[in-house]
Amino acid sequence: MFYVAITRARHKNYLLYDTLNPSKFLTELMQAPTIGNPGFQKCPECQGILVKRKGHHNEFYGCSNYPQCNGTRPLLT
Incomplete structure (x- = not known):
């Protein structure tokens, strides 16, 4: 359900979380390329x-x- 929620946003997502105990989903998202x-x-x-x-x-x-x-930045080829 987390994936569905973040992929349905049209422009931005705002994620609120407990900085002392962030969820494993948020930790993965912040580290992913x-x-x-x-x-x-x-x-x-x-x-x-x-x-x-x-x-x-x-x-x-x-x-x-x-x-x-x-x-913007130009595409480096």
């Missing part, structure tokens, strides 16, 4: 996660917090 972005880069604007996106002319890395953040 980002799917589709093995380099796991942070956004230069807001420190969010950069994910691979397709633009009109090329592919690039864009912030996972879009549309609140417009941070």
